[in-house]
Amino acid sequence: MIRSDIIRGHLESIILRLIYENDQYGYEISKQISLRTENRFQIKEATLYAVFQRLEKKELIESYYGKVSHGGKRKYYRITMLGKAYLKETAREWKVTKEIIDLFMEGLD
Amino acid sequence: MNKIKNHVNELFKDIPKSEEKEIIKQEIFQNLEEKVYDLVAQGKEEEDAVNKAIVEFGNIDEIKSELGVYNVNRDGDGKRIERAKIDLNFSIWGSILIIALMVFINLYYSPSTIWFVYPTFAILWWPLSMFYRWRKLK
Known part of the structure; x- marks a missing residue:
């Protein structure tokens, strides 16, 4: 499991992407992240909810209450129009960034 | 489950009272509970599951700064x-x-x-x- 600062800078995009696929609640997202990265990256709950706050403040996502599960109502998040645009933009940015970093990292081992 | 509730209360104790705080507290509590149930469903002892959920929570300061503490x-x-x-x-x-x-x-x-x-x-x-x-x- 890595906990790198590089990933930290992209947590917003990672979470936005998951919410973009379908509306999700907190635990579902953290589970998805562990699952898809095969546990190579795990998000701490504290980080996750801090990112939710930030994304909501920037109006990239919005929340609503869903069905009642164990204990309480699940708080679901859905992506906004602005969020979709932002995600698209970060995806484009990432592509360029990756190309640049690859220029210097490729061929080393 | 009381242990989770106490832990969440403990985490938030020095954050000033606000509606925002209550909402996020409730959300975190609900999701931690969900995590515990999920871990138990995977065959963990409830106590282990609770401890795991608490340990993996991370540092509350991140949320504090988002709440403007x-x-x-x-x-x-x-x-x-x-x-x-x-x-x-x-x-x-x-x-x-x-x-x-x-x-x-x-x-x-x-x-x-x-x-x-x-x-x-x-x-x-x-x-x-x-x-x-x-x-x-x-």
């Missing part, structure tokens, strides 16, 4: 400046008294040699350091 810190800074100012005042008056005493002893008992300058210089470090501490905080 730094406002509270700013108040704390104000208090620290206030205290530094009191320290500075105290050090000025304290050193004046000590220096006056030195001058008095010097002139009264040994007027032929002027030695009070030396302790005066030594004592001046006190208000001087307090002054710079106060200025730094300001």
Whole structure:
């Protein structure tokens, strides 16, 4: 499991992407992240909810209450129009960034 | 499950009361519970699951800064400046008294040699350091 600062800078995009696929609640997202990265990256709950706050403040996502599960109502998040645009933009940015970093990292081992 | 609830309450205890806080607290509690149920469903003992959920939570400071708790810190800074100012005042008056005493002893008992300058210089470090501490905080 890595906990790198590089990933930290992209947590917003990672979470936005998951919410973009379908509306999700907190635990579902953290589970998805562990699952898809095969546990190579795990998000701490504290980080996750801090990112939710930030994304909501920037109006990239919005929340609503869903069905009642164990204990309480699940708080679901859905992506906004602005969020979709932002995600698209970060995806484009990432592509360029990756190309640049690859220029210097490729061929080393 | 009480342990989770207590833990969440503990985490949020020094965050000032607000509607936002209650909402996020409720959300975190609900999701941690969900995590515990999920871990139990995967075959973990409930106690292990609860502990795992708590350990993996991470550092609450991240959420604090998103909730704007730094406002509270700013108040704390104000208090620290206030205290530094009191320290500075105290050090000025304290050193004046000590220096006056030195001058008095010097002139009264040994007027032929002027030695009070030396302790005066030594004592001046006190208000001087307090002054710079106060200025730094300001």
